[in-house]
Amino acid sequence: MKDINPLPWGAQDRYQAHFIVKGNVDQSDDSFLAEAKLKTQGRFASKKVVYVEWIGGKIADILNKDDELAGMIQKLSYNDACIWVDPTKNGVRIHGKWKNDQELGISKEQFAVYDRIASHIKENLSSPPI
Amino acid sequence: MHDSEQDTFVQKNKNEQFCDLLDKIGIEAETKEIGTDEVEKGDYYSGSFTHSPIMVTNHGCIKLKNANIDVVQIIQKG
Secondary structure: OOOOOOOOOOOOOOEEEEEEEEOOOOOOOHHHOEEEEEEEEOOHHHOEEEEEEEEEOHHHHHHHHOHHHHHHHHOOOHHHHOOEEEEEOOEEEEEOOOEOOOOOOOOHHHHHHHHHHHHHHHHHHHOOOO | OOOOOOOOOOOOOHHHHHHHHHHHOOOOEEEOOOOOOHHHOOOOOOOOOOOOOOOEEEEEEEEEOOOOOOEEEEEEEO
16 A cells, blocks of 8 residues: 655665776866767667767767777667766766666676776876876 | 475675675675775765765675776665
């Protein structure tokens, strides 16, 4: 039976795994900010990613130049291919969409994509002006 | 008739479950005690994206070996 007075607060069944590259980052600087914009083909279960474009700071330009990374992302499902790169004070975070308890997981292909993005971040974290 | 469920089970938190998933795909990973990593102390989002939540629950970190990623943090909305 549905609760007639549901509580408006509390932890929800939505999880995220943040893949973090540690380093001191200026949060107000958008150099390490990026979002994958996807072009797709088909609908519902047959929806496929056909093109990936990174939008954001200078890291987005670097990620756009990596054709192998684009190919790896195109092999992922649409939900897994939605990726954000978010700089915070203690490091740069790479994460995907919110997932419920059952969906939260990681495949070898997904991890390879995150690790490749992390390699570009790491290269540029050590050399300050990117 | 036998019940297919085992009599005992090992209760695992979200962090340990995700660590097991990483182990399964061949990534060397180790769970850390909650609140012990520096990334847990600051903000979890820059706030630059409109979908960034205001309230989140930290489930702790997983340290990775032989990867460009240093740690994985599990976060719950709300």
